[in-house]
Amino acid sequence: MKQDNDQPSDENLLLDKKPLKSDLLRLFKSSAAHYMIIGTALDxxxxxxxxxxxxxxxxxIQVFKxxxxxxxxxxxxxxxxxxxxxxxxxxxxxxxxxxxxxxxRARENYQE
Structure with missing residues (x-):
């Protein structure tokens, strides 16, 4: 995604940031039963x-750690x-x- 001034959008900039374990847990808690799939997919x-x-x-939590x-x-x-x-x-x-x-929240958590 690009904004009108040819600058990358905030979301695109966030894609290359390192996620915090706390955010990953919150977002994936409903999929916790799939920890084996997630871990294997992450090699x-x-x-x-x-x-x-x-x-x-x-x-x-251990997989994300x-x-x-x-x-x-x-x-x-x-x-x-x-x-x-x-x-x-x-x-x-x-x-x-x-x-x-x-x-x-994401923009605040992952500012440079």
Whole structure:
């Protein structure tokens, strides 16, 4: 997306920012049961996470922690790519991420 003056939009600038774990958890909590898919799509080791329903939120947090610590393409752009790759499982999360990225809260949290 470009604005009329050929400057990138705020949302486009945010796509290359490193997400905060707290934002990722808030936006993906409804998709926590898919932590294995999310982790595998981010090229992370997830086989050691406990496969118990009560552990899904903890596992999701661990997946995002590992990804941030890996420093491998840790951007909102990659988050949206993972959502695009698994639309049935992560469609709601994608909508929540897109809404967040266009919000004042995102612009405030990810200022340079």
């Amino acid at each position: 992370l080791e997830v086989d050691d996470l406990l496969p118990y329903p009560a552990a899904t939120t903890s596992n999701l 590992r990804w941030i610590d890996s420093n491998k393409r840790v951007t909102w752009r990659k988050v949206l790519q993972v959502c695009d790759d698994f639309p049935e499982e992560l469609g709601r999360a994608k909508a929540d991420v897109e809404e967040f990225l266009s919000s004042d």
